[in-house]
Amino acid sequence: MHPNNTFSLKRFGLYLRKDILDNYKMYLLVTGAMLAGACLAGFLFSFRWSMNDQGIHTSRMAPFYVMLTLFFTALVTSRSFIQLGQQEQRIDFFMIPASILEKVLTRFILTILTVTIVLNLAVYIGFNVFEYVITNFREGKIIHDIPTVFSGPFGIRAIIPMALGMQAIFFFGATIFYRFSFPKIFFSFCVFLFTLWLVNVLFINIFFGGHLVEWFSAVPFAAVFTNKPADIYHSMTTTFVPEWLGRTLLFVSQYCIIPALWVLAYFRIKDKEVQ
Template identity: 30%
Template sequence: MNNIFNLSRFLQLFVKHTQEYYKTYLLSVGVIVALLATTLGYVSYLSSGNLGIKSQFTIFFCFFIGAGSIFTSMIFSDLGNSRKSIATLMLPASHFEKYLVAWIYSFLIYQLIFVLSFYAVDLLVLTVQNSGTDKKMEVLNLQTPGLTYGMALITFAVLHSLAFLGAVFFEKLHFIKTAFTVAVICLFFILINQPLASAILGIKLEKVVPLVNATLREADVRYSLEAQSSIKPIMIGMTYTIVLILWIGAYFKLKEKQV
């Protein structure tokens, strides 16, 4: 067990990683804050001070998964550099400890920093926006039905697991290669999804949105088929199971890396 995980060794590795990359991470936070401020401020300006909850959530969601995917795809960038990869792989720490540091930074710490950054900028923009009008816009509540943090989290978890595996699997251009691979796979499933669903159900479907709903047409009437509410927890559980499998796959791919 000591060869896989040792708390003292892990903490030393975590501190070393933080000391080496904190300037890069702080710069990245600065870029995100600047982009959030620009986007939220511009949308507020275009909407004449009506930056509503849905607009805030849309910006939160897009930046959350977009910035997170890019950051995650670069977390193992040192492995693509011959000199840096040797230094990384020869560190006196297990592959699991190196994997865990990268996972904590790209999944846990990223979420904390992003949420804090978003709300700091959002509060500032709304304060300025509300100061000149009687109609006060509320700050985004991530417990609002249909606009919950859980909805954003499950999307981020899927994209994080894909980007995390791609970061280990590809040596160069991690984000571009991962995004292209995912796009090809998604296109394949979209193309086969409708004929496959029609064959399973034994009826011709007009439109099928993967994992969401299916539409069939009878005469001039359209019917929408959706999963029952009791099935949705199972679908969410299956999604997180796939995420876990991809995370495990990334770990074993990292174990294959040798000096």
């Protein structure tokens, strides 16, 4: 049987090592750039942060960490199959005696590892620079309330699904766009969300026509805002999606859509091999 049709753990390990050796300079460059940027950001951020007598709670930085995680995940993942954009590298990619599953899995694992290791190392170093400047030059204090962060809306149970969802979207998009992949995938994703919002608005106007505050007064799959008075203090009511439906949508998005995008990415690359 042709190696491209089978999976071998030994061959997978060899291909993973080859990919790392071939691209280690790029990985080191990305790591160095992230660490240097983290140090600079921590230094500049420490002088821009407003001080108060209560001190700076680390939990206040959770939104910045989430946004940075999603952005870096999208940026790194969008370059997963950049070599397919050039004819010579594309031929080399498909001619290497390894299965498509091994190649796709290699890019998947390296993407996850790069984001997890490099990003968190950069955040750790940047925060230590921030804390050093705050405590030694601005006479402030840092209140470490990390457990509060992990138990709040930006906890690990929320960050991991969001990061995996972003990784799945851009991993699949990377199999479609090879050059300038990040802006193309981002634009396509925005168009998809806008189309989804328009479809939602259409159905909401059909079901709640004449009772909406505005024709666009709805949050897709979350809530509808109508002009029926709820009580003497509010001029509109909010109809939320039932809890069971919300949990169902969350389950589908986490455990169905994300794996489906990974599987589609595999078949996209497999289809490219046939072409």
